[in-house]
Amino acid sequence: xxxxxxxxxIACGTAAAGVLxxxxxxxxxxxxxxPRPAPPATAPQTVAPQQAAPQVSAAPGTPALPRQQTSAPxxxxxxxxxxxxxxxxxxxxxxxxxxxxxxxxxxxxxxxVVAAGAVAVRRxx
Amino acid sequence: MTVRSTLLxxxxxxxxxxxxxxTSATAAPLGPAPVTGMAVAAPAGHEPVxxxxxxxxxxxxxxxLGLAPDRTVEVPPLGSPDVGWYSYSPPPGDQGPAVLxxxxxxxATGPSVFxxxxxxxxxxxxxxxxxxxxxxRFRVDDMARYPKAQFPTAAVYGDIDHAGLxxxxxxxxxxxxxxxxxxxxxxxxxxxxxxxG
Numbered sequence: 001x002x003x004x005x006x007x008x009x010i011a012c013g014t015a016a017a018g019v020l021x022x023x024x025x026x027x028x029x030x031x032x033x034x035p036r037p038a039p040p041a042t043a044p045q046t047v048a049p050q051q052a053a054p055q056v057s058a059a060p061g062t063p064a065l066p067r068q069q070t071s072a073p074x075x076x077x078x079x080x081x082x083x084x085x086x087x088x089x090x091x092x093x094x095x096x097x098x099x100x101x102x103x104x105x106x107x108x109x110x111x112x113v114v115a116a117g118a119v120a121v122r123r124x125x
Numbered sequence: 126m127t128v129r130s131t132l133l134x135x136x137x138x139x140x141x142x143x144x145x146x147x148t149s150a151t152a153a154p155l156g157p158a159p160v161t162g163m164a165v166a167a168p169a170g171h172e173p174v175x176x177x178x179x180x181x182x183x184x185x186x187x188x189x190l191g192l193a194p195d196r197t198v199e200v201p202p203l204g205s206p207d208v209g210w211y212s213y214s215p216p217p218g219d220q221g222p223a224v225l226x227x228x229x230x231x232x233a234t235g236p237s238v239f240x241x242x243x244x245x246x247x248x249x250x251x252x253x254x255x256x257x258x259x260x261x262r263f264r265v266d267d268m269a270r271y272p273k274a275q276f277p278t279a280a281v282y283g284d285i286d287h288a289g290l291x292x293x294x295x296x297x298x299x300x301x302x303x304x305x306x307x308x309x310x311x312x313x314x315x316x317x318x319x320x321x322g
Contacts, residue, residue: 078214078221078285079215079283080213081213082282083192083198083211083282085273086197086274086309087197087198087226087293087295088295089294089309090294090299090306091204091228091231091232091233092230092231092299
């Protein structure tokens with residue numbers, strides 16, 4: 001037996017203990033964070049996003065202990081991304097100037113057609 | 126003896142590595158869920174598909190809107206007869222302010238879907254049908270007009286303790302130089318609990 005052997009054994013013992021402790025912690029975490037089924041939603045008013053933390057017992061016969069608030073998720077804002085500025089929800093009314101121009105052009109075209117027709121009728125007679 | 130020591134050392138290293146692998150494997154599925162969006166994620170089927178406001182003759186399909194590259198809210202295409210739901214807001218009927226936007230008019234097609242929004246009065250009813258076939262009724266609480274520079278971001282998008290609805294369009298006078306209306310008209314409504322007439 002040498003000093004190296006003793007040191008190695010100590011290291012092995014520490015590692016084994018670490019494995020046991022981490023495994024135990026993982027199991028405890030798994031039991032603590034197992035998601036609970038959500039209560040049924042009742043439209044249109046939805047349930048409050050946050051619920052009171054349940055009391056968990058450390059062991060049978062011992063008083064209940066408050067649940068550790070280690071990873072309680074923040075509910076966050078109801079609107080997940082608030083836009084900037086004001087929305088542009090209007091294209092504007094029809095331009096009255098454009099309407100006047102369109103009416104003038106249309107009227108002029110109609111007058112030309114009528115005049116041309118009148119000339120043609122006069123030539124025939 | 127040296128061989129035995131080496132073997133024990135190797136076993137110790139393997140044990141440590143195995144314990145690390147074990148914690149990694151359990152941490153992944155048990156880790157906290159991503160916060161973004163999870164707390165207010167829309168239940169499947171609650172997305173609005175149809176808006177009916179009998180008081181002003183609005184019967185429109187609902188599009189899905191997001192954010193424009195400049196981080197302003199998207200709006201339906203000009204001339205569209207549809208209304209848009211800002212999909213980063215809660216679906217109508219879920220807790221929070223559901224935001225619906227529609228145009229007041231279009232130079233090409235004239236008055237648009239929300240042209241008569243300012244005619245709504247307190248108590249008027251708004252109905253929203255959702256993708257799952259359910260409908261939610263709202264009652265108008267208030268209506269207001271704000272200059273665009275004083276858009277009430279907190280009142281429109283801020284958290285509330287009930288299922289609310291915001292109907293938004295443009296108002297005021299049209300500034301032809303800026304191709305924009307001077308104001309926004311906003312209607313605030315609250316969901317009517319089921320069974321209440």
